[in-house]
Amino acid sequence: MTTTMTAAATVDINYRKVIARALADELATDTKVVFLGEDVGAAGGAFKSTEGLKQRFGDRVRDTPISEQAIIGAAVGAALMGLRPVAEIMFADFAGVCFDQLVNTLAKYRYTSGGQARVPVTVRMANGAGAGFGPQHSQPAENWFLNIPGLKIVVPGTVEDMYGLLRSAIRDDNPVLVFEHKNLFALKGRVPAEPDDAYLVPIGEADVVRTGQDVTIVATQQMRHRALEAADQLAATGVTAEVIDPRTLVPFDLKTVVQSLRKTSRLVVVQEGPPDGGWGATLIASISSHHFELLDAPPTLIASDPVPVPYSTPMEDAWLPDASRIAAVVLQLVRF
Amino acid sequence: MTAVQTETVTRDRLLEMQRRMCEIRAFEDIVKDWFSRALVRGSTHLYQGQEAVAVGITSALRRGDTTTCTYRGHGTVLAQGAPLDRSFGEILGKANGLCGGKGGSMHLADLSVGALGSFAIVGAHLPISVGAAWASQLLGTGAVSATFFGDGAANIGTFHEALNLAGVWKLPVLFVLENNLYGEYSPITTTTANPELVDRAAAYGMPGLRVDGNDVVAVFDAAASAVARGRSGQGPTLIEAMTYRQSGHSRSDPAKYRPAGELEGWLARDPLTVAERRLHDMGVETAELDRLRADAEAKVRRAAERALSWPEPRPEDRFEDLWVH
Ligand SMILES: Cc1ncc(C[n+]2csc(CCOP(=O)(O)OP(=O)(O)O)c2C)c(N)n1
Ligand SMILES: [Mg+2]
Numbered sequence: 107m108t109t110t111m112t113a114a115a116t117v118d119i120n121y122r123k124v125i126a127r128a129l130a131d132e133l134a135t136d137t138k139v140v141f142l143g144e145d146v147g148a149a150g151g152a153f154k155s156t157e158g159l160k161q162r163f164g165d166r167v168r169d170t171p172i173s174e175q176a177i178i179g180a181a182v183g184a185a186l187m188g189l190r191p192v193a194e195i196m197f198a199d200f201a202g203v204c205f206d207q208l209v210n211t212l213a214k215y216r217y218t219s220g221g222q223a224r225v226p227v228t229v230r231m232a233n234g235a236g237a238g239f240g241p242q243h244s245q246p247a248e249n250w251f252l253n254i255p256g257l258k259i260v261v262p263g264t265v266e267d268m269y270g271l272l273r274s275a276i277r278d279d280n281p282v283l284v285f286e287h288k289n290l291f292a293l294k295g296r297v298p299a300e301p302d303d304a305y306l307v308p309i310g311e312a313d314v315v316r317t318g319q320d321v322t323i324v325a326t327q328q329m330r331h332r333a334l335e336a337a338d339q340l341a342a343t344g345v346t347a348e349v350i351d352p353r354t355l356v357p358f359d360l361k362t363v364v365q366s367l368r369k370t371s372r373l374v375v376v377q378e379g380p381p382d383g384g385w386g387a388t389l390i391a392s393i394s395s396h397h398f399e400l401l402d403a404p405p406t407l408i409a410s411d412p413v414p415v416p417y418s419t420p421m422e423d424a425w426l427p428d429a430s431r432i433a434a435v436v437l438q439l440v441r442f
Numbered sequence: 443m444t445a446v447q448t449e450t451v452t453r454d455r456l457l458e459m460q461r462r463m464c465e466i467r468a469f470e471d472i473v474k475d476w477f478s479r480a481l482v483r484g485s486t487h488l489y490q491g492q493e494a495v496a497v498g499i500t501s502a503l504r505r506g507d508t509t510t511c512t513y514r515g516h517g518t519v520l521a522q523g524a525p526l527d528r529s530f531g532e533i534l535g536k537a538n539g540l541c542g543g544k545g546g547s548m549h550l551a552d553l554s555v556g557a558l559g560s561f562a563i564v565g566a567h568l569p570i571s572v573g574a575a576w577a578s579q580l581l582g583t584g585a586v587s588a589t590f591f592g593d594g595a596a597n598i599g600t601f602h603e604a605l606n607l608a609g610v611w612k613l614p615v616l617f618v619l620e621n622n623l624y625g626e627y628s629p630i631t632t633t634t635a636n637p638e639l640v641d642r643a644a645a646y647g648m649p650g651l652r653v654d655g656n657d658v659v660a661v662f663d664a665a666a667s668a669v670a671r672g673r674s675g676q677g678p679t680l681i682e683a684m685t686y687r688q689s690g691h692s693r694s695d696p697a698k699y700r701p702a703g704e705l706e707g708w709l710a711r712d713p714l715t716v717a718e719r720r721l722h723d724m725g726v727e728t729a730e731l732d733r734l735r736a737d738a739e740a741k742v743r744r745a746a747e748r749a750l751s752w753p754e755p756r757p758e759d760r761f762e763d764l765w766v767h
Contacts, residue, residue, distance in 0.1 A: 176603035179569020187577035220542030221763035279766035
């Protein structure tokens with residue numbers, strides 16, 4: 107893990123607060139970084155994940171009207187003029203409101219202009235289910251963008267990855283969508299007390315979170331933690347699971363997964379969100395097509411149900427894959 | 443029609459504007475011909491009849507200022523100084539086109555002259571110009587952004603979001619509404635509850651100027667006052683330029699929905715003719731005006747021939763220009 111790479115002093119911080127910390131460190135490092143969104147400034151963000159930035163960075167942090175299309179479009183325009191804007195879309199679900207700006211403008215600007223333009227825009231969105239926000243405020247929206255060449259997609263699942271990936275996203279010269287999982291806001295972790303580039307997490311590198319021999323479980327964000335829980339349960343039965351968090355969906359670090367499969371020969375992908383048209387199915391298709399010889403059992407996708415995210419606790423809980431379901435699928439594959 | 447007289451357009455300046463308009467007209471005559479001979483793919487949307495808007499507005503801009511425009515954007519991008527041959531090249535899909543053949547007629551862009559791009563999604567570009575103006579405000583460059591769009595675009599959400607954001611942040615934006623009376627095949631009165639589009643400026647805390655969009659001088663004057671306002675930090679302006687699309691919406695549209703006599707009325711007020719009349723009044727001889735037009739046509743023809751001679755992109759070039767590596 108990155109935290110062991112340096113002896114510098116560290117501080118404990120949670121996933122929600124580390125967002126402001128990462129933003130502050132980039133705003134402080136590069137005066138070209140600017141930040142805009144609804145209630146992000148004076149109010150410190152709908153989730154209080156951007157507190158203190160307005161006070162510290164003044165005009166470079168802007169509260170906007172409720173105008174998602176203008177937020178993304180303005181970020182693109184400012185980027186064309188040399189700034190490095192970070193735009194917040196409060197809930198990832200609202201990406202639907204500015205879908206055109208994200209997929210037709212942001213993603214395609216450089217390509218359509220034949221490489222004339224650079225559009226270093228970072229779009230941050232609160233993502234995912236499990237907190238009882240109901241069908242229009244709970245969707246894991248990362249899969250919506252998988253089919254749009256031109257957008258990098260990062261899905262940090264720990265405090266350290268949130269910090270390191272958000273900073274890398276802001277430094278990237280390409281558009282990057284950063285999905286911040288709402289149900290991980292209270293998660294604890296550790297970052298350097300002072301801004302430190304050693305803690306940057308490169309975009310496009312998976313993290314082998316736990317090593318094991320019998321199965322490779324690939325999972326992101328909330329599911330990464332449930333996969334680890336499942337690995338604990340499995341260990342009691344003598345099955346060791348390797349857990350990989352890709353951390354970035356585009357570009358996807360296929361190599362790390364393939365390397366793991368050479369050892370385990372079994373693949374389980376756990377995806378928060380309905381099964382069709384997502385990164386989980388894509389990963390399984392790609393492994394089945396190109397690395398069939400590595401597999402001893404059918405690669406299996408564990409996903410949410412193909413219904414909207416329901417509000418009530420028993421229904422939402424059941425919608426999200428949990429550790430015992432993951433463990434049960436693994437045991438089936440081990441016995442295959 | 444209101445127009446604030448901010449600066450007198452000199453004879454030389456007007457001649458320069460006329461030269462530009464003649465080039466754009468000749469450019470699109472060739473595009474029209476190419477399209478009929480299947481040298482242009484997909485669709486193409488001619489700007490003919492509206493040249494005074496792009497030329498009048500961009501003549502009030504300086505280096506560092508930017509524009510965005512629509513799929514009907516040949517005129518704006520050329521008016522801002524994109525090279526004729528590479529603009530032709532893009533429309534032909536050539537490797538040396540402005541965008542390497544990735545964009546085509548609807549996506550001409552030349553960032554080196556501040557033409558940030560042409561957009562094929564109605565209204566999508568208004569926020570881009572707002573963002574460019576935001577950068578100008580933050581960086582203190584004094585640059586203004588002009589964004590060109592149609593009457594139909596006044597009914598899409600980005601119009602309202604962009605005008606409001608520019609209004610509340612007091613950004614140096616010229617919202618140039620080219621009211622050519624139609625959105626595709628629908629007359630404005632059938633789609634717009636209140637067709638007095640200029641009145642929408644008040645809703646977003648900015649002045650609105652309605653000008654004769656076929657008179658390059660009137661357009662220039664309005665632009666000059668809006669630019670001065672923007673540069674001095676007073677915020678955006680909505681300019682509604684009343685004009686007319688002489689062709690149909692796109693090259694496949696015979697425009698049968700136009701009432702009899704409407705086109706003829708507007709042709710009599712063709713922007714090139716209006717400017718010629720003004721130049722005449724300033725003492726420019728007919729022979730000089732004819733020469734100006736002929737020279738422009740010859741220059742455009744040479745650019746077209748160059749573009750035609752250029753190679754096509756290679757299939758593998760499609761993988762280029764997606765990412766900054
Ligand atoms: C969002 C969107 N909806 C519809 C279209 C199809 N379309 C292309 S141009 C156009 C008419 C636009 O009219 P106006 O804004 O007046 O511009 P003009 O073509 O007259 O210059 C329409 C409906 C589109 N390109 N984008
Ligand atoms: Mg129109």
